[in-house]
Amino acid sequence: MPELPEVTVIAEDVRSLAQGMEVTRAAIFRDDVSNAGVEGFGERLVGKTLRGTGRRGKIITLDFGDVVGVIHLVISGRVLRLPGWREPDKIHTAVVEFGGGEEPLVLAFTRLWLGYFDLYEPDAVDEHPLLKRLGPDPFSDAFTPEYLRGVFKRKASIKGLLLDQSVVSGLGNIYVDEVLFEAKVHPTRKANTLTSVEIRAIYSATRDILGRAIELRGTTFDSYHDAFGETGKFQYQLKVFTHAGESCPVCGTEIQKLRVAGRGTHVCPVCQPL
Numbered sequence: 291m292p293e294l295p296e297v298t299v300i301a302e303d304v305r306s307l308a309q310g311m312e313v314t315r316a317a318i319f320r321d322d323v324s325n326a327g328v329e330g331f332g333e334r335l336v337g338k339t340l341r342g343t344g345r346r347g348k349i350i351t352l353d354f355g356d357v358v359g360v361i362h363l364v365i366s367g368r369v370l371r372l373p374g375w376r377e378p379d380k381i382h383t384a385v386v387e388f389g390g391g392e393e394p395l396v397l398a399f400t401r402l403w404l405g406y407f408d409l410y411e412p413d414a415v416d417e418h419p420l421l422k423r424l425g426p427d428p429f430s431d432a433f434t435p436e437y438l439r440g441v442f443k444r445k446a447s448i449k450g451l452l453l454d455q456s457v458v459s460g461l462g463n464i465y466v467d468e469v470l471f472e473a474k475v476h477p478t479r480k481a482n483t484l485t486s487v488e489i490r491a492i493y494s495a496t497r498d499i500l501g502r503a504i505e506l507r508g509t510t511f512d513s514y515h516d517a518f519g520e521t522g523k524f525q526y527q528l529k530v531f532t533h534a535g536e537s538c539p540v541c542g543t544e545i546q547k548l549r550v551a552g553r554g555t556h557v558c559p560v561c562q563p564l
């Protein structure tokens with residue numbers, strides 16, 4: 291599933307391709323792709339100009355002035371640039387055509403039957419079920435070691451808390467494993483046992499790793515590609531995720547795979563002692 295870096299890259303790509311262009315056609319495959327429904331989706335988007343794009347946690351937002359697109363790409367969802375208009379189908383579940391450039395630009399938002407392309411009034415975006423409970427963004431001013439100290443007073447595992455979007459928004463399984471390895475904290479540690487030094491290390495590793503992953507345009511294992519169809523490059527920088535059975539790049543110990551918070555979890559038992 292695209293996490294913060296991949297969603298950042300896609301939102302930025304859509305902005306660079308379509309900002310300032312006007313929607314000339316828009317359609318979805320079936321009603322459950324958008325809260326606007328098949329009829330309302332085109333009616334509400336056609337004639338609107340894309341003013342900008344953004345990201346909230348793992349959600350892409352498209353600013354059309356008095357309408358905001360709220361897009362959740364799940365599992366293998368992508369944004370693809372198509373050579374021309376095509377009617378939506380079960381792969382290309384939402385298709386939007388922009389005019390006003392030298393030639394029409396057609397973007398398909400794929401496999402949204404588990405995600406969505408909802409349309410909201412700007413004032414109501416914060417009421418979206420997935421947005422209203424989002425914790426601070428790792429790059430916002432609200433994300434500080436002091437904030438983490440407060441939310442880490444619970445007994446839950448540190449991995450479970452970092453995956454919880456109401457604690458920190460945007461992290462998923464890949465980046466949490468990498469952050470905890472860099473911070474030298476075992477994923478099963480109870481958050482309320484962490485020292486100030488460890489909390490600061492988690493804070494720094496989160497910003498550092500997400501920042502580098504954005505620079506390398508995300509992590510591709512199978513389906514993730516940017517809106518230009520290119521893969522990310524951060525998979526070559528991963529130190530533990532997908533490296534179970536291989537040697538730890540720091541100490542040479544074999545990397546283990548465990549199950550923590552219901553997710554496959556990669557850990558070096560020496561660098562991340564319990």
Ligand SMILES: [Zn+2]
Nearest residue numbers: 538541558561
């Ligand atoms: Zn190690």
